Amino acid sequence: MFNLKRKHDKFSPLTVIMLLVLLIWCVAFIYMMLWAFMQSIKIEYEFSYDKEHFPKFDEMTIANYKCVFMFADIDNWMGEAGSPNFAGLIVNTILYAVGGAFLNAAVTCLMAYLTAKYSYFYSKIIYGIVIVVMVVPVVGAQASEIQLLRWLHLYDTRFAFMVLKASFVGMYFLVFYAAFKSIPMTYSEAAMMDGASDWCIMVKICLPLVLNVFMTVFMITFIQYWNDYQLALLYMPHYPTLAYFIFKFKGASTGALEIPGYSEIHGTLDPRKIPVQLAATFTLIFPILLIFIAFHKRLMGNLSIGGIKG
Amino acid sequence: MQKAKKVGLGQNNAKSRLFYTLLVLLPSIQFLIFYVYVNFNTIILAFTKFTLGEADGFTFNNFKHWFTSKHVEGIAYNDSHLWGSVGVALKSYVISFCTGVPLGLFFSYYMFKKMPGAGAFRILLFTPSILSATPLAIIFVQLTESVIGNGGWLEFKFWSLDHQYFSMMFFCIFTSFGTSVLMYTNKMDSIAPEIIESAHLDGANGIKEFWYIVLPQAFSIVQVFLMTGFAGMFTNQYNAFTLFSWTPPDDVTTLGMLLWNGVRKANESQAALGPYAALGLLVTIVVVPLTFLLRWALDKFGWKEE
Numbered sequence: 001m002f003n004l005k006r007k008h009d010k011f012s013p014l015t016v017i018m019l020l021v022l023l024i025w026c027v028a029f030i031y032m033m034l035w036a037f038m039q040s041i042k043i044e045y046e047f048s049y050d051k052e053h054f055p056k057f058d059e060m061t062i063a064n065y066k067c068v069f070m071f072a073d074i075d076n077w078m079g080e081a082g083s084p085n086f087a088g089l090i091v092n093t094i095l096y097a098v099g100g101a102f103l104n105a106a107v108t109c110l111m112a113y114l115t116a117k118y119s120y121f122y123s124k125i126i127y128g129i130v131i132v133v134m135v136v137p138v139v140g141a142q143a144s145e146i147q148l149l150r151w152l153h154l155y156d157t158r159f160a161f162m163v164l165k166a167s168f169v170g171m172y173f174l175v176f177y178a179a180f181k182s183i184p185m186t187y188s189e190a191a192m193m194d195g196a197s198d199w200c201i202m203v204k205i206c207l208p209l210v211l212n213v214f215m216t217v218f219m220i221t222f223i224q225y226w227n228d229y230q231l232a233l234l235y236m237p238h239y240p241t242l243a244y245f246i247f248k249f250k251g252a253s254t255g256a257l258e259i260p261g262y263s264e265i266h267g268t269l270d271p272r273k274i275p276v277q278l279a280a281t282f283t284l285i286f287p288i289l290l291i292f293i294a295f296h297k298r299l300m301g302n303l304s305i306g307g308i309k310g
Numbered sequence: 311m312q313k314a315k316k317v318g319l320g321q322n323n324a325k326s327r328l329f330y331t332l333l334v335l336l337p338s339i340q341f342l343i344f345y346v347y348v349n350f351n352t353i354i355l356a357f358t359k360f361t362l363g364e365a366d367g368f369t370f371n372n373f374k375h376w377f378t379s380k381h382v383e384g385i386a387y388n389d390s391h392l393w394g395s396v397g398v399a400l401k402s403y404v405i406s407f408c409t410g411v412p413l414g415l416f417f418s419y420y421m422f423k424k425m426p427g428a429g430a431f432r433i434l435l436f437t438p439s440i441l442s443a444t445p446l447a448i449i450f451v452q453l454t455e456s457v458i459g460n461g462g463w464l465e466f467k468f469w470s471l472d473h474q475y476f477s478m479m480f481f482c483i484f485t486s487f488g489t490s491v492l493m494y495t496n497k498m499d500s501i502a503p504e505i506i507e508s509a510h511l512d513g514a515n516g517i518k519e520f521w522y523i524v525l526p527q528a529f530s531i532v533q534v535f536l537m538t539g540f541a542g543m544f545t546n547q548y549n550a551f552t553l554f555s556w557t558p559p560d561d562v563t564t565l566g567m568l569l570w571n572g573v574r575k576a577n578e579s580q581a582a583l584g585p586y587a588a589l590g591l592l593v594t595i596v597v598v599p600l601t602f603l604l605r606w607a608l609d610k611f612g613w614k615e616e
Contacts, residue, residue, distance in 0.1 A: 003525040011425070012516030018420040021413070022431050025484075029434060035457065036449040051456040107337050117319045118330050135343065136598055141590060143583040144571040148343070151385040164344060168337050188319055198319060227442030230551070234574055235551070247444045248557065274452050281445030292440050300436055300492060 027261040039292035040064055040278035044175075048273050064279035069248065071276075084240070093241040095158055096232060101222035107216055112176030113206060117188065126168075127177070133169045142234065150237060160235045165225075172217045179210045216298050223288055223299075242284050249280045359582035372588035391560075391568060392589070399564040402479065403543040410490065411481050411532060418494035418528070419520050422501075432491065439488025440602060447552045450481050472539035474554075476563050482548050490535060497531045498524055499550075531611035536608065541601045544593045547571070565593065 011019075038054040039047055046059045069086045084092065116121040145164070149155035154163055183206055191201050207214075229243035242247065292299065319326060349353040359369035376392045417435065421428040439444060454468040454477065499523065509519055525532075539546075545566040550558045558567060569586060576582035 014516040015420055015423055015425050015521060018416050019425060022417060022420060022427070022435075025487075026434050027430060028484075029438070029501070031407065031450055032453055035453055039452075045474055052462070084473065107340075110333060111337050112329055114334055120327075120330065122330075122334065124600070126338075129341070135601075138363075141348050141352050142570065143576070143587045143590065144348045144355055145344070147355065148348055148581065166337070166340050167344065168343065169345065192319075198326050201319065224441050226442075227444075229442070229444060230570070234570075243442050243444060246442070246448075247555075248554070250444065250448055278452065281448050284442055284443050288440055288442075289437075292437065293355070296433060296436075299440070300433070305412065 011225050036278045037282060040282055041276050044273050044275050047273075051274075064275045065283070067276045068249070068280045068283055078194070089240060089242050089245050092158065092232075092239045093226065093243070096161055097222050097225040098160050098240045100225045101218050103162055104165045104167065104221050105214055105218040107166050108168045108170065108172050108217070109176045109210065112173050113180050113202060113284075116177050116180035118205065130173045130207060132167055134171065135170050146235070156236050158236065158239050161231060164231075164235070172221075175217065176210065179213045180206060183209050211297075218300060219291070223291070226288060227284075241280060246280050246284050249276065350591055352587045355584055356591045358584055360584060363579065363581060372584040373592065375585045376589055376592070391563075392565075394560050394592050395563050395565040395568040398475075398562065399543050399546070402548045402564055404545070405479050406483060406486070406541060406548070407536065411535060413483075414487050414490040415494060415525065415532070416520075416530065418491050418498055419524055421491070421495045421525065422498040423513075427521065432495065436488040437489050438485035443485075443549055443552045446485055447481065447549060450484075453554065471559070471561075474559065478550060478553055478562050481553065490531075493531050493534075494528050497527060497528045501527045526613040533608050533612060535607060537601065540604055541597060542566075544597055569593075591593060 035054075039051070041060045041062065041064065042055040043059050043061050043063075046055060111126060115126045142257070146155060149160050154160045165217050187209075188201050191205055196204070227243055229241065229247045232241045232244040233241065356372050357368055357370070358365050359367045359371065417431070421432050443591045451469065452607045456462070458464055459468040467473055505523055506519065509523055514522065530565045544564075546564060547567040547570060548562075548564055550564060550567045551571065554562060556571075558571070563571075569589060573583065573590075576586060
């Protein structure tokens, strides 16, 4: 695992150049994010005159965020009825990200447990399948997937994604497999001698020992699904998630929005206006940034096929 | 010679077998339907002729569409789209590999040496990989259009027809260091300090240390990125859809983008899905042997850790 406690080495020409490049990258990234946040709380009128500088205290507003929440049912504003309000978006996102991530991590963990602990022939087949699927790249199965989902009446439902993601195939299978393999068999054998059932051994002994790995895989997958909009767009277009909404918001071509009291001072708000678009981006970014700040050590832990050390 | 006793749960126990069978059943069915059947159906779909929306026999036309100019159910398929997108995919892979990998390795070397700020740089470099591409794309486009380009800090027009591909690749590389740096640093940290110390005693400077010790040790990770990048070259969109939405220009449309956007447009019509299934199959047939060939070449000619 990456260890920062070791004393640092002396500078060489290579590390000096790298320090400069890294500093430029970091300053650019921090400036980009800070600029976006500051413009997202700027009054549109001020932004149109000065796009570069951060707003003064009296130029700050949360109305851009209010506009984002009010425009959540963006399809309705664009003349296509049926899109949910902001609460609906959150429900879809939670089902999509939490449900999908949990199901994916749980199925992968379960199959890895069975494969690692039960030395049946089928376990070897499962392990072989995972390796083959990871090594052989299959391209362009979406057409067939959509056809199948339509046939199963799952297309454009909230469950389409969950059914697709309840799969054990992928890199995290190997991570769970290594974690279960590292648990000594003596634990299970002692429990068996005391009369514990297979279920009891799995639930009370083995799964608690890999809970840390499970949580890390769950969080990584959750972040991945939270940010993803393309699968929602393809498989459940009428159940937009927050990421899908932000993508649609980016391309919004609707008119201005009246927010009572706001328009008298600052004019009408419009989702096409840049401060509102930037405010929309932060509704998606903030929750993930908070999770990252709280769990960055776990998320950036030593992810390897030999297991995760958080 | 006496056989070693098998270690594992459920040896010769009917209850254990039942428990195992019940638990593997649903995930196995899911795999059979959503992987085996879906891929098998892709092959079938690629060869299916449709008449008035109904399957009507066998055809090679779904493949042929891509090498001529055809309209099926109002969707255009043509060879210029195909070869153009293959070219963009290849070019993008080479650019991202030739810039992203060396920079990622150098950044990781800086962190491996525990130079000042290494921990903070590592966290910051990782941050873009946990954020959604859409917000980052919106912010990047607005910043480059409103502040940096178009006569702001620079005269450069980031999103003009001439520069949009450069801007897209710059954005991709700028936000791509997170996972690679994380994996390189973890790998580099496993290098024994004695090896580095003995190299210093032999008079190795920073560049020699990097080239002869650190790089060979980290090459297995570079190999992983090379392989996965190559295998994903024809499915990767390089953020084209995120940046250019529904109608990306031809010079930023990769094969992955062409496939994905095509399926999205065609999903109402079975007949229009056929050519995309055929294209997917065609690409798989090309990519699989090439991936194995690359793997063989890397194993044979690449750096060895010992």
